[in-house]
Amino acid sequence: MKHTIKHLETNGLITEAFASELKTYQSNKPMSIFWHIRTLMYMGVTLLATGLGTVIYKNIDTIGHVTIVGIIGLLSAGCFYYCYKNAATFQPDKWASPNTWFDYILLLGVLLFLTFEGYLQYQYNIFGDRYGLATIIPAAVIFALAYRFDHLGLLSMGITLFASWLGITLTPKSLLMESTFSDVDAVQAGLILCVILLGAGYLGASKNFKKHFDFTYYNFGFHLGAIAVLVATFNFKLGWLWIFLIAPLVAGAFYYAKMNKSFYALLCAFIYSYIAVTYLIIKGCISMGADSILWAYLLLMYFIGSSIFAIQFLRRTYKQMI
Amino acid sequence: MLGYDKQRRDNYFHFLEVKRWGKLKWIDDEALDKLITALSPRYEPTNLFVSIGLFILTCIIISAGVGFASLIFIEVIDSNSGWFLSLVGALILLFVLQKFVINEKHQFGSGADEATLYSCLGFFHLTFILLFENLFDSALFISIFYFILLGVPAFIYKDRLLTAGAHLALFAVVFFLAYNIGGIMTLLIPFLLMGLSFFGFTFSEKRIVSSTDQATEQCWEVINWISIAMFYLSGNYLVVMELSKELGLADAFPFFVKILFMILTAAIPIAYIYFGLIIRNLALLNIGLIAVALSVMTVRYYHEVMPIEYALILGGAIILGIVWLALRFWKEDKLGVTAKADEDLDSGLKIESLVLDQTFGKIDSTNTFSGEGGKFGGGGASGNF
Known part of the structure; x- marks a missing residue:
């Protein structure tokens, strides 16, 4: 703050009175x-x-x-x-x-x-x-x-307990490191929970009933659904068929990001969609028997090209959102 | 030009600050627009999450690019000195890319510039290790190498992460220098590190005050924080005793010196919190609170005073008791400290005077400001701009 005040004052962009007021405020401001x-x-x-x-x-x-x-x-x-x-x-x-x-x-x-x-x-x-x-x-x-006393922390605890009732452990470690979605039933339970959570968030927001709870519902629902789909894709026979389920999730997240100017949602949607598309391309290469050096070149070119495209996309979307 | 464009970088920070003023309604929208126009040219800020995305993507581009080039030049790399030429080539290309990202794409703190900078350093690091492999047997040499490798770009780019790395490397240099000298110097290592920390703290405090730009100030703040943390860790009983064991000096410290470390372990956190509140230093206060937890762990490591469950209950009760006392004490602002949130303090400021100077138009020629400065002549007499 002090550098900005000095710069603006030196260049005559703010009055001395304003600068002095800001300086006084800064020096007298108590530490929080x-x-x-x-x-x-x-x-x-x-x-x-x-x-x-x-x-x-x-x-x-x-x-x-x-x-x-x-x-x-x-x-x-x-x-x-x-x-x-x-x-x-x-x-x-x-x-x-x-x-x-x-x-x-x-x-x-x-x-x-x-x-x-x-x-x-x-x-x-x-x-x-x-x-x-x-x-x-x-x-x-x-x-x-959570609803009575308006407590977001309790809402998260409630969602976690509700998920465990469905047999899903909702912690980042368990979702990413352990086999939470080890069979089709678990993935289906994960997707059902994802739909319930997204639905609860949407209902609350649209009916203006604890509207500010929507991000917590969407956050849990989106990650749960996306991870369930990706795990199913990677592990199950004909798993790549699952991956198309990620499209509505990602589209929803992009829409949410644009509507609410949420860069977090934008980044998450982008990461999941990049993983999904990249997986499909690599899977496609492997299924075509691509074991020559040419495929290695093509894949590396894909990574370079897609990343450049993604950077442009992120920057463009960011500029549109601010 | 090495590093970032100073004017663009300074304006970047001024822009962020002015935007904050606008958000807090210290200035109205018209004044905000004029100030933003005046703060050009500048690097454009990027949101944290977008920066994370850009950092990851740039790392993917660099990795894939290096992989691509490696496949093309695989025969050259396999030849006698081919690996060296390849690494130097990659280093030069990365440096050019880094300059392109900063100078042409005007990226600062966007993730892309950091990714290219760290990749450059990584390749330089790799080249040096492969060239002088035998030198890397010495811990002292490694410390000096990292100090220079991180310190020089930290100075040029004013990068906080590199500054932190370089400062920690400096501690390692002093540590291994004393260790290599041996004898009494080995026993003096904790005190040497504490001395270095104290010097780092006092010096950085002065530099924070005297720094002329935000980027430099932030780097000195990093040094300040690390110095405070290292001062505590250098005198912490657990750290000193366990490191002594590792170095084969388990019983080297006389009894009274051990007592001294015990006292330091207990006293430093309290002193940090006390002085943090008295001199309104957030770094001291934050690290003091963390140090309290570390000191409790240190005591529990050597003496299990009570079972863990009772320790947890007692700890929880003590913490809540302290909070209760603190909230009572700071019901009203005292000692320049408040329990209110920063945002509440900022939004409480009433700016009644005028924002823009009536001489605003005059700076048009020296600054890159292109707005109609004359419109502000005499502005502010109304009291609300």
Whole structure:
């Protein structure tokens, strides 16, 4: 800022008064520890919930069950009661938290609730062998809380739990490194979840009901669908047939990127489409028995040409979007 | 011309700052347009995600291009000195490409310029290693080599990543120099590194204040951050003791020196946070907070004071307690510190004076500004531009 003020002042582009006001503002501006406070709160809540969960895990057979269930349940209920008392009435739009602590107390309540529910299932088998219920019920509770208290973090947790109810582990590591989509059923489940999430995002946005949740839904849905399609393409017999399913996803992402000026969506759509097209070309070469040096030249030329085209495309789209 | 065009680069940063003012409504749209027009010529900024895409794509082009050339010249590469000529050829071509990207395509911080620059350095690195393979047996030589390899382009291009690499290489130079001298110098390594860090910190603090352009200032900030982090790590008990074991000096430090490192491990993070808040230095505060976590880990590495679950609960409770106290203390702004978000502070600024000087038109001849400067003559008397 100081260099800009100096440059503009020296070149007579701003008045001395304005420059002086900016300089005074800059030198008097207090240092913000806003994000430090929030990071520490998040760490504190996570450590506390993890510690309590570990206590239960390690002492599950030694401490009185009622004591543990009581303490965890009471703490969780206390957190929810605090949120209920302090939250404004439900609004379909975005609303600001009543205070700095609110979001983190809600998060702590949910983490403790999950420990509480897991403990009840382990110790008292409250859902019996219907393990799906043990996942879908907390997912439903968390979704309800996310909408009631307008919490994007809880929405992500709810989506993750909902996915695990469908048998899909939704973490970047599991999606990219492990065989989450090892068979056709898993890929189909992934695609169904993708459609549900994209649909939920679209519905919310079009009905103006928690419109700001749409990015979270789209983000999960798009990556899940695209990775499911790519894994199916790479691993299954006649897998290349799957790849065409990526076209509507990518088209949707490009549309979203243009409409919302989202460069993140643009980059993601571009990466998935580049992988898909490149895979089809290489697969095509291999299927044509392309093992001569000529094909190597052609493929390298493809990489150079496609990258140059892609750079031009990205830059052009960027200029159109800004 | 080596490196970037200074005027374009400076205007790039001014442009970003002026755009921020416009976003915060410190200046109105008309004033913003005039200022943007005046800030020419400049490199055009690119969004982070687009930069990532351009970086990846440029790397693909370079890799495929090198592969393509390797296939064409495979026989030359296989001949006696052919590999050297090929590498030098590739290096020259990459350098030309890099100049083309910067000078003709006017790329700065777009990903494409960084990809070509790092590729150039990579090829230079490879050429040097293959030419002087036997020299790379010495850790000291390797450190000096990296210091020069990264430091020279860091100075020319004002690149933060290269600056960080060069600064870390400098620490390695001092480390291996002292280690090679041996004897008492080996035991003095932590103190030498702390001394270098302290010098780096104080020097960079002065340079940040006196720097005349944003790119240089950012590089000095990187040096500042690394110096602060290295000062802590050089005095951290775990780092010093484990490195001593690696170097075969497990019991070389006298007891009181070990105590000193324990004190440093505990005291430095607290000092960082304290001074970070007192002198309003974000680097000290941020690294101080991370250092607290590292110090706790250091203690737990040697002494398991309590089971992990209770440590987590206690840690969580202490952190939340500190946050509660901090929020109470900073209910109102104190000591030049606030718990409010930066955006809220910026949007609270009320600019009542005028943006553009009535002499705006006069600078038309010296600047590349092509707008109708005269229109602003006397502007601002209304108080709202």
